[in-house]
Amino acid sequence: MKAGSNLEKVLTAGHFAFTGELGPPRGTDAEEVRKKAAFLKGNVDAVNITDNQTAVVRMASWAACIILIQEGLEPNFQMVCRDRNRLAMQADILGAYAHGIRNMLCLSGDHCQFGDHPQARGVFDIDSMQLISMVKKMRDEGKFLGGADLEHPPQIFIGAAANPFADPFEWRVHRLAKKINAGVDFIQTQCIYNMEKFRKYIQQANDMGLTEKAYILAGVTPMKSVGMAKYMKNRVPGMDVPDDIIARLQGVAKDQQAEEGIKIALEQIEEFKEMKGVAGVHLMAIEWEHKVPEIAERAKVLPRPTVE
């Protein structure tokens, strides 16, 4: 056990993991976090707390993580390289760990240009690969990046994101390998819609022995409407939404599109459960947290295992 987090325990025990996501509020209301958390409690093994997602300022990820812990859920603390330098990052990691945070997801972060402060100076002092190595160094060697000793090293279960779809596709699995070499324990993928491409990707990962070295959680985001599907296809960088998904949503009445979106997600989850190399699902129900209990129920992933 590297960190002894619930997520790590569930995965090492061989259970099919199920994680959720929660975006902190654009303000100070802790209640908002608690409300969203209530929908996730008991339905997921850990909850990703996004870090100024899409470069829009929100309540600090670590702060929302603490609220989550108070509510009896396990957070997965996201950290982006865009907003802080290596000193601030290490300081936040120490503080987060002191408050009981045990999982971390290391990300580069979307470019500032997309957010609510496009004039901001992006930091990118270190990149996501270097962040992974830094957390590993802190944990396994008890050293800061600068080399000094660190008292009581933070025992963190280290995660990263992978996008199986962005070009060059041939390179993607190698990039996964690189993140694993840098020291990640688990991977959550970008939302998957192109199942065929994903099958190819995971096949390659299996062939390279990567799925034995890190747990891969497949990213799932249910589509709420045709509009959302089109937006994802055309506007979200690195997203691969095949035309048949759009056609399928278009094929049902408008008020049935959300249900159809959930059905697609459920079919995906069924397939992931059987897919060699996939250790679980990361459900990103963006601003749709209240649907998580229903989705978890219908995906037959309940009750969530308790591992001692």
Next chain:
Amino acid sequence: MIVAKRKPFDEIKELLKSYKKVLNVGCGTCVAVCLVGGEKEVAVLSAEIEMARKLDDNPIQIDGYTVERQCDREYLAELDEMVEKYDALISMACGVGIQFLAERFPDKPVLPAVDTSGLAVNQAAGWYEERCRSCSSCVLGWTGGICPVTMCAKGLYNGPCGGTNKGSCEIHKDQPCAWYKIYERLLRQNRLENLMRVHPANDWKDQTPRTLIQPGYKKPEN
């Protein structure tokens, strides 16, 4: 070469507001090549200022003079006698030239008329693309001769990030993804293994003013 862009006219005018006799100093090197601070541009700016000040009923005497290179002592010496007569200087050189001019004439206000934007290549007439941020630890040997510090919107050393899309950067579809290009270049050279190396956290050397002394030379004792 170093490229720069002229400052907005109103900003220049504001900087000059309280001066009556001004020398506008151009530079015949990089900024002349990138069409912003050479002899011709000096003449144009001086004329614009003169006219604007006349309209404001606040006349100014403005003269132009373009040196060969503003970042070189040898060429600045020509100005020594001239400068006396003015109450301020405008510089149309890059940031280095402006500072050197200011250093030579510490009693005179030296005001920039251009914004220096970096080290760039000339793509076509009047079109320049930044290629180097002078980071002091060049990684071009690993990256197939394409600079990730400058050309990747996030300055990543271990890219590509998840936002790369059909060869474009996530910030804009017209902006090529540097890491996609690096991949293509290395693939072509059979050097893809370069990409597998985890490049360690960069040793940023821009934290303190940088000095460079080439081997075999030394800092002169003043």
